Amino acid sequence: MNPHSDTLGPADDGRHSVLRMERRLAHPPAKVWAAITQPAHLANWFPSEVTLELKPGGAMGFHFPGDEGPGMTGEVTDAEEPRLFAFSWGDDHLRWEIAPDGPDGQGSLLTLEHTFGDRFGAASFASGWHLCLSALGQFLDGGPAEVSQDAGELHEAYLEQFDLGRGEVTGDGIRFERQLVRFANKVWAELCAGEEPLEGDTAPDGFLADGISAGPVTSVWAPTSLTYAVHPKGEVRWEFVEGTGHGARLVLTQTGVMDDAEAVLAAWHARLERLAGQLLES
Structure with a gap:
């Protein structure tokens, strides 16, 4: 996928940045919804292990394999099946929106908006989500998620695109x-x-x-x-x-x-x- 379809801009409060990424997926919204909300499915493509209560105000936990300690926490802010799933993750906020796509409506347009305070970290966040979304596409297609880690080229492409x-x-x-x-x-x-x-x-x-x-x-x-x-x-x-x-x-x-x-x-x-x-x- 080409990073030039992704954007970085200011949040409404002027203190945060918003990374916006769109991906077209050849799968219906219900299937995409399951892939982004069910921990067993998230384990195939999301960057951490996740526990969650799928309701507004529900608790979330994030733990990276191999890391010691309790991990990070968050809270579900929106859960409107199969359209909108949003949550906090530490000080950040992630909003996943799914819309029917394609001539028959059997595909999906997935939009991720990641709001964060560290503007200079945007290239890292973008390259990381780029790889995760590629893995999500592979998982939805029924194959194993086999995405090579970025050696730095993708990160630098986003850094240049966002003028960081x-x-x-x-x-x-x-x-x-x-x-x-x-x-x-x-x-x-x-x-x-x-x-x-x-x-x-x-x-x-x-x-x-x-x-x-x-x-x-x-x-x-x-x-x-x-x-x-x-x-x-x-x-x-x-x-x-x-x-x-x-x-x-x-x-x-x-x-x-x-x-x-x-x-x-x-x-x-x-x-x-x-x-x-x-x-x-x-």
Whole structure:
């Protein structure tokens, strides 16, 4: 399936984002309804084990195989067979709507709306649901759900489609936040290229962008952060924090930008695009 049929937009409250995905399925709404509401069917394609009371206000539980602990909880918010099933999952909300489709009405148009607060996680959510919906289609067709895990290409396609790689000008500086497809230790090794940075040294080339004159490293905590001075009175900070589970979340900032913020933003955007390509090959 092509990710270009899927959309990301703001929620009505202005604080959340809504991922909207549509899939046409060659099966009647009643069959699709069973596949998205019955735990035994969900086990074939949904990303976690699910327990639920299929009624508004009913409790839900989500548990990923192999994870210790009680798992996450949610609540059914809508259950209108065979048209609408919606529920909370932690702080997120998922709405599944089924409409008859096709000339005889024996197919279905399934629409998923996922509302969440972490806009920069949207590419992870979209690529994950993309694979789940592919598995749902295989399950409905009567075959085993055999969907290959994304090595990063699908994630990056959604990141580009949703324009999540663009940074922003912030006061006297710039800021990027980007979900990566590899974890911090792997990204750190790619950036260092065998040259471990030390305080007082010039930052390795991997941490630089074209046209950015690097001064000495002022702080380094491998593999989670590196800060170095830049001319005339600013600093660049690379920080890797917890992301969506697909890899590290990079937060990159530069201060002291002053009058050339757009040029600096473009330079760092190009650098991070190159890094994303390198990580796909690693």
